[in-house]
Amino acid sequence: MTRIFGAESTTDDVLDGIELRGKRILVTGVSAGIGVETARALVAHGAAVVGAARDLAKAERATEAVRAAAAESGGSLELVELDLASLESVRACADALVWDGRRFDIIIANAGVMACPQGKTTDGFETQFGTNHLGHFVLVNRIASLLEPGGRLVNLSSAGHRFADVDLDDPNFEHTPYAEFVAYGRSKTANILFAVEFDRRHRDRGIRATAVHPGAIRTELGRHMDPAVIEAMIASINETQKANGLPPFAYKTIPQGAATSVWAAIVAPAGEVGAHYCEDCQVAAIQDGDGLRGGVRPYALDPEHAKALWAKSEEMVGERF
Template sequence: MTWSTADIPDLTGRRALVTGATSGLGYETAKVLLEHGAEVLVAARNPEKTADAVQRLKQATGKQPVRVELDLADLSSVERAATHVANSYDSLDILVNNAGVMATPYRQTIDGFELQLGTNHLGHFALTGRLMPLLQSGRVVTVSSFMHKSARGIAEADLRQQASGYSKWPQYSKSKLANLLFMFELGRRVPSVLSVGAHPGYASTHLQAAGPELAGQKLQAKVWAGINLFAQSAAAGAWPSLYAATRPDLHQGAYVGPSFFEYRGKPAIVRPTRTAQDPELAQSLWAWSVEATGIDPALAVAS
């Protein structure tokens, strides 16, 4: 495939919100969307880092992004952020659910859910639901990972996984499986919205080192930093997200990843696991997520 960011159409007049856009894939995604004329809302947890990212994006593109304070590990913060956006704008064309945590030590969200599933899945589930009235016929890009392939399933108990028996990598894989199950089910329940997925392959970002840093494992964080020298750049890692967010001819449920063994390279349509495409499991996860967050994106679309 010869696709490059130069193939992205003019996005003037279109509005996009990108979560986790202070660095890495999210920053690069926001930057390219700005360069192609979109109005971009930068949604992230840390106010100082968000302000810095907004300034850097403005310097790099000459365009002024909009800052939105959002902590996906706090459902009340998700509600406040969505309310702020809804009070400020009457529509949203693109939502890129990009932010996430990876292989963290055992932690809980503010609302008592296991941190990885609570942040990577439930936070984005609630955000998408609360923004659904603005999206209407827009596009939702859910960023997953090839790590979803090691997850054999997911149960309601995983959302409230306790410290006893917790294993950080299997739990991360389940959160990425949840991302894809949600992506497919959103497309089935709200067909007016184009629901697609993406994964970056192996890209050099701070995500891999964040978990060890949180656990105080400085040596392991340095090891990850060294391994990242062999990864593709964050800019290249953002290509699948950008392709998924802007390609005019994508079908419902399209999943985009790097073309070279899903590791690196230009974006291409790739295949998720059968488990990720299991409609019964997706329906169950949707029901658990509605109960956990108190919002149903399928019902919110017409509200």
């Protein structure tokens, strides 16, 4: 019988009884938050996890519990350096993984930044679009040949994709006034569209791609956010929730936040999640109304829009895949 999971499910709930020995999984962003918890849950069930992080010393400190879980289960954790805000670093990481030659069953593109002040990556891209989307775009495509048939790509997106569609005419805010959450929304929409097009290109090999919203969680991802802005946003969400007869906003724990990532990567039927957006361990419904809770905007799943973003991304990074 298929088990049903939801918003309160944790990584341990989702992976209960599942054996992952022999599975090799790449997780980006293993120096904090749900990246660390995702890695811990996977190695606790016997997986060999390759964890990528910009700051390896920080990742070493943050993953003590991951290594402890690996020692008990027979799983393993290997750390690799990856700065998604530098294409030189991204390409060096990808090249090293390809040279190593060991294959992956799953890639979980977890790392990212949120609502940060206006800035540029090393290569001159707007920070959030460059880090959250373009860095992963280059990394995943460069190592796509390592994905086993039947493998999966899970891109971490966000309900924040509802703030904005991608702007293919002005991705770097060169002609548009910068707004932190508009930039974040663009990058999170890009994460979904990337999954849609990657899925189309690789499904003939049995490889599927999906995007997930982990939920609202108190982690260092929100370090740039003004508490007053957060309070106003929650008030707006609650107003919408109440008007629709829905429960008020609630933060998730980190194990609850990481649950949808591992559910989409391992537990959910591939055909159900491929080219879709998931939240609360379910495939999300298309929802075009106001508010920030629940559902996915239609523009984020549009196949032609996904193809256009792919072409624009190749143009920006100077590389064809």
